[in-house]
Amino acid sequence: MTTSRPMRADARRNHERIVTAAREAFTEHGPGAPLDDIARRAEVGPGTLYRHFAGREALIEAVYRADVERLGERAAELAAELPPLDALTAWLREEVQYIVANRGLGAALKAAIDQDSETYALCKRLMREAAAVVLVRAQEAGQVRDDLEPRDLLLLGHGLGVAAEAAPDSFERLLSVTVSGLRPA
Numbered sequence: 239m240t241t242s243r244p245m246r247a248d249a250r251r252n253h254e255r256i257v258t259a260a261r262e263a264f265t266e267h268g269p270g271a272p273l274d275d276i277a278r279r280a281e282v283g284p285g286t287l288y289r290h291f292a293g294r295e296a297l298i299e300a301v302y303r304a305d306v307e308r309l310g311e312r313a314a315e316l317a318a319e320l321p322p323l324d325a326l327t328a329w330l331r332e333e334v335q336y337i338v339a340n341r342g343l344g345a346a347l348k349a350a351i352d353q354d355s356e357t358y359a360l361c362k363r364l365m366r367e368a369a370a371v372v373l374v375r376a377q378e379a380g381q382v383r384d385d386l387e388p389r390d391l392l393l394l395g396h397g398l399g400v401a402a403e404a405a406p407d408s409f410e411r412l413l414s415v416t417v418s419g420l421r422p423a
Contacts, residue, residue: 249290252280252282252286252290253290255280255281255282256276256277256280256282256286256287256290256291256297256300257297257300257301257304258280259276259277259279259280260276260280260297260298260300260301261301261304261305262279263275263276263279264298264301265340269294269298273287273294273297276297295352299355299357302357302361303357303360303361305336305340306361306364306365307364309329309332309333309336309364309365309368310364310365310367310368310371312329312332312368313325313329313367313368313369313371313372314368314371316328316329316332316372317371317372317375321379322372322375322376322378322379322381322382323376323379323381323382323417325372325375325376326372326373326375326376326382326391326417326420327413327417329368329369329371329372330372330391330394330395330398330413330416330417331413333392333395333399334395334398334399334402334409334413337395337396337399337402337403338399338402338403338406365392366388366389366392367388369388369389369391369392370388372391373386373387373388373391376420380422381421381422382420382421382422383420383421383422383423384422386420394416398412398413398416
């Protein structure tokens with residue numbers, strides 16, 4: 239069994255800069271953004287980019303995974319900071335803001351990732367776990383229907399994201415209606 243060593247601090251910083259630069263480039267140009275441009279934005283050489291990422295697919299997966307991990311972290315942070323229903327509402331708002339801010343990038347990244355890949359399976363699991371963090375807590379507090387599942391919350395978030403893109407002025411009202419519909423009868 240091989241164990242990977244932790245990254246040196248400078249290597250970790252380069253890795254994070256590359257992922258950040260890739261996110262920006264993918265947002266502007268889609269998943270086909272030139273890798274040389276990403277290296278330039280990250281202020282690293284192409285060799286450094288390829289030492290960290292074997293190719294475009296690995297970089298796309300890293301961006302997608304980092305975004306999903308951040309949404310998962312936010313679910314835990316909000317659950318620790320806010321009352322249950324407020325945490326659920328805040329996380330749903332952040333999920334929708336992520337969807338809208340990426341204007342289809344998330345869908346393009348998901349399309350570029352092999353649906354059978356380890357990263358795709360991990361991200362799917364992380365999103366369900368994040369939704370469960372805020373949903374189960376609100377259910378245990380009796381503030382949300384017991385028959386809802388984490389997947390339901392994710393589907394509602396995606397639906398709200400589509401609506402928010404089409405009619406941004408109606409987002410807060412639609413979020414309020416959605417959260418009201420989550421409450422027990």
